[in-house]
């Protein structure tokens with residue numbers, strides 16, 4: 425009897441020492457999901473939609489926290505240094521892949537300083553201007569921008585934001601250089617566009633569809649190769665002459681390096697459940713987002729996708745000469 429009890433204590437002590445106890449009880453308190461841009465913007469919309477469903481699956485609140493700055497790199501640096509205890513996760517988009525080329529001094533390595541959970545949704549972008557911008561279709565808009573480029577500004581969410589990437593590709597496609605106006609997310613950039621303080625914004629459908637449908641902005645086309653279901657009558661930029669213009673925003677979920685594998689597996693299962701949740705699928709479809717296919721939902725799938733995106737965007741960004749010290 426005494427022998428059996430001491431065996432029990434010994435195995436309990438071993439479980440605590442290895443963290444196995446903490447892992448099996450995970451999560452025993454709210455879990456943070458860090459969003460690198462402003463509340464109310466496209467990344468935040470995706471994060472909050474997933475978080476509501478994941479909270480139900482995990483039995484603990486998944487708390488969305490917005491950590492702003494430097495096109496998402498402030499939040500990524502924070503997560504790379506956070507405790508790997510299963511209570512900090514991170515959602516980020518293409519910026520995870522473009523930052524190494526854009527920032528000469530990046531405080532983290534996207535491929536080696538994180539654990540990988542899953543991809544989530546793919547989101548098209550839309551090219552917009554303020555409502556009273558003097559151009560009613562893409563051809564008029566390009567002609568007006570070329571003729572007035574010194575007077576026109578382009579809002580974005582900083583170096584590393586997809587709005588910056590899309591804006592830079594648009595400038596290159598039509599051969600202009602506009603004045604960039606950076607915000608800490610496209611939620612404030614959209615407010616500035618609605619208020620007429622900025623001229624042009626390329627932004628994700630997860631934020632722009634309501635404004636397009638309300639006629640609150642001028643809308644010139646979508647950045648996908650094919651038209652999208654949520655805006656079936658909207659032409660793509662490519663079909664209107666900007667040949668090969670394509671930007672799709674993908675989202676990955678990460679954790680600090682060293683987060684225990686059993687916790688990563690539970691988180692991956694919670695993400696997969698969220699991506700099948702009718703509340704999430706309906707909202708994402710209304711906002712033009714596509715649920716990532718099963719092949720993109722493994723940690724390995726996210727890691728190899730991120731590597732391919734770093735390899736793809738690095739040379740394009742370096743050739744553009746866009747970077748921050």
Ligand code: MLT
Pocket residue numbers: 461462465466467468517580581584585586587588608609610611
């Ligand atoms: C946001 O949530 O504000 C956006 O994802 C910013 C961007 O990358 O353009």
